[in-house]
Amino acid sequence: MPPATDIRAQIEALRPYLLRFASLQLRDAAAAEDAVQEALLAALAGEASFAGRANLRTWLTGILKHKIVDAIRRQAREPLLPQESEDAPDDFDALFERNGHWSERPARWGNPDGALEQAQFFRALEACLERLPARTAQAFMLREHLGLETSEICKELEITPTHCWVMLYRARMTLRDCLQQTWFGK
Amino acid sequence: MMLTCKETTRLVSQGLDRELAFGERVALRVHLAICIGCRRTRRQMMFLRRAMRELVEIDLKAS
Numbered sequence: 472m473p474p475a476t477d478i479r480a481q482i483e484a485l486r487p488y489l490l491r492f493a494s495l496q497l498r499d500a501a502a503a504e505d506a507v508q509e510a511l512l513a514a515l516a517g518e519a520s521f522a523g524r525a526n527l528r529t530w531l532t533g534i535l536k537h538k539i540v541d542a543i544r545r546q547a548r549e550p551l552l553p554q555e556s557e558d559a560p561d562d563f564d565a566l567f568e569r570n571g572h573w574s575e576r577p578a579r580w581g582n583p584d585g586a587l588e589q590a591q592f593f594r595a596l597e598a599c600l601e602r603l604p605a606r607t608a609q610a611f612m613l614r615e616h617l618g619l620e621t622s623e624i625c626k627e628l629e630i631t632p633t634h635c636w637v638m639l640y641r642a643r644m645t646l647r648d649c650l651q652q653t654w655f656g657k
Numbered sequence: 658m659m660l661t662c663k664e665t666t667r668l669v670s671q672g673l674d675r676e677l678a679f680g681e682r683v684a685l686r687v688h689l690a691i692c693i694g695c696r697r698t699r700r701q702m703m704f705l706r707r708a709m710r711e712l713v714e715i716d717l718k719a720s
């Protein structure tokens with residue numbers, strides 16, 4: 472087993488990654504900093520339990536996810552985020568005809584995975600994420616960034632599964648449209 | 658059951674979040690077989706999931 476100082480140095484080196492991971496979900500630098508700090512303290516206190524695990528980053532990220540969910544739970548108690556109406560008028564009416572079929576069919580994106588090689592694409596994606604309403608973005612990030620199951624998201628955000636699916640649908644449709652406008656349609 | 662494009666896009670999205678019922682899967686497959694717009698939407702939603710997995714890595718690569 473490597474000396475404890477080595478592990479500490481390696482953990483410290485991973486701090487920028489962990490901060491970015493937390494910031495993407497929490498959208499708040501101070502809250503992200505706190506979550507990372509709590510995760511690192513928990514990790515250092517439980518150093519022994521890392522022994523034998525293959526990947527330090529995966530282990531730390533797992534601890535951090537719990538701290539992020541704790542932070543969201545605390546946020547949920549303070550009504551900082553305005554409630555978005557569950558039965559808001561359907562925002563995608565412009566996309567579909569009255570009979571429910573496309574009024575303008577979505578364009579082809581060719582080989583979109585090529586975009587994953589370009590840092591500029593991720594700037595566009597982040598800009599699109601920032602445009603989502605706060606609670607919609609939170610639900611979407613819990614699903615696609617933290618990888619939580621819908622049932623866990625419902626519990627944390629205190630919403631019904633149906634409301635959760637509606638929010639995730641809105642997020643995906645909005646992001647799809649935003650990327651079409653700001654990246655793939657250019 | 659014939660799905661509209663609007664219903665299809667909802668079901669495609671839900672298919673990323675829950676197990677669809679047998680009837681839903683059949684109806685979805687039937688619609689996707691005939692509708693290029695919905696096939697594109699499905700591919701694009703799946704791409705979004707892949708992109709989200711990469712997002713956390715990107716600043717660190719760039720810096």
Ligand SMILES: [Zn+2]
Nearest residue numbers: 662665692695
């Ligand atoms: Zn269709």
